[in-house]
Each structure stands twice: as C-alpha cells, then as structure tokens.
Amino acid sequence: MPERAATRSDASNVTERGRRAFAVLLGEFRRTPVLVPLGDGPGPDTERGLLTADFNGVRFILAFSDEQALARYAVARGEGAREWRYQTVLGARLLDAAVPAVGVPCGVALDCADGADGMVFPPVRGVVPDAVAVDVDGGARGLA
Template sequence: MLGEFRRTAVLVPFDDHESLWTADFNGVRWICAFSDEEALARFAVARGDAEREWTYRTILGARLLDVMVPMLPGPGGVALDAGSADGVLFPPVAGVVPDAVAVDLGGTETGAGTR
C-alpha cells in the first residue's frame, strides 16, 4: 500500500488560510489527502461543509511524505481518504517518513510549518 501511495497523485485541499488541510489528533498533525474528487466530496459532506468551494492541489504521495511532512511543526503523517471506511494512515514512523522526523527513531526535526 505504501509503495502505491508514494507513486500516486492525490488531492490535497487547502484550508481557509490557503495552507494544506491538516488535522491534529493525539499529538500528530495529519495532512488530509484524497484519492479522488468523490472522496473529497464525501469528506466535505461529512463535515457539513459541502456548500463551500474546496480548492485543492494534486500532489504525488512521495512528495507529501518526503517533503511536506518534514515541514510540519512536530510529528506529522498523511491521512488518505479521512473519514471513509477505506481510509489509510501513513504515520510518522521509519520507512514511511524521512528518518529525521520518524518518531520511533527519536526524530524531532521540524520545518517552518504550513500553519
């Protein structure tokens, strides 16, 4: 699953501050990504936010994990298709994110952050 995600372009919506949409859960900041527009639309409906215009960018999964996650302030990962039965988490652990930010290796480096 990880290899497929790394090779796939996914949709990442922007928040009201024009930053990548993230959610904090249990001390981890998750970049929310979606496999297609339908998955993003289901997420919007579930949030009660279907009427707003959702702007997004298509980003390669590898870029999210290798470049964007290290820019987050603190531990971060990617939540693919959040809120769906088929959702998948790519947590901040070795083999998923760069070693410098993998929490299981004691990584503590953080970048400038997106928010």
C-alpha cells in the same frame, strides 16, 4: 509446548503479512497523485496552506484519492455546499517534503471520511524521513 510455538509462529506470520501489505500500499501511495485541500488561511486546521487535522498529538495532512472522496469528507464535515480548493500532489512529495516542513510530528491521512477504506501513513521509520520519524532515536529532532 509445540502448540505454543505454533501460535507464536502463526502470529509472526500474520504480522509479517501485514507489514508486507502495508509496504505495498505505501509504495502505491508514493507513486500516486492525490488531492490535498487547501486551508482557508492561518489556523489550527492548516499547515503551510494544506488542510490538516490533529489526533493524539500528531498532525496529519489530509489527502484524498479523488474528487468523490474529497466530496464525502466535505459532506461529513457539513461543508458539502462550499467550493473546496485543492492541489494535486504526488504521495511521495507529501511524505518526503511536506511532512518534514510541518515542524511537529506529522503523517498523512488518506480518504479519512471513508472509515476502514481510508489509510493512515504515520510519522514512523520507513514512511517518513528518519529525521522526522517519531520512532527513531534522534528523529523528530527540532520539532516543537
């Protein structure tokens, strides 16, 4: 039995370390200006003028840490030769204002062309306002 208790304790410690590491990354993202490409107009890949992507029923605003990360995304999309318009937005403003304005469950994907080096900020408690968090009773209310 002590071995089983130790395994549970170890798993709990790993989970807690992961939560703390995510909280640090989230805090850094909230304080950092990021580049948000502007969509070409109404369509499935734009939300209020911002470039978005849908994944498993959740919309994500695409954000990039710098022009090189945006360029990697453009090349991966096969659109590296075109001009990409973007605006610089503070991460906190994306999470606190842009996400709730979308009207459907929405998060932010940072540097999505960078694989494991990218980051996803999902629409959950502690990341987005509770009123639009999908894991809060009453959250995401009024969303289509």
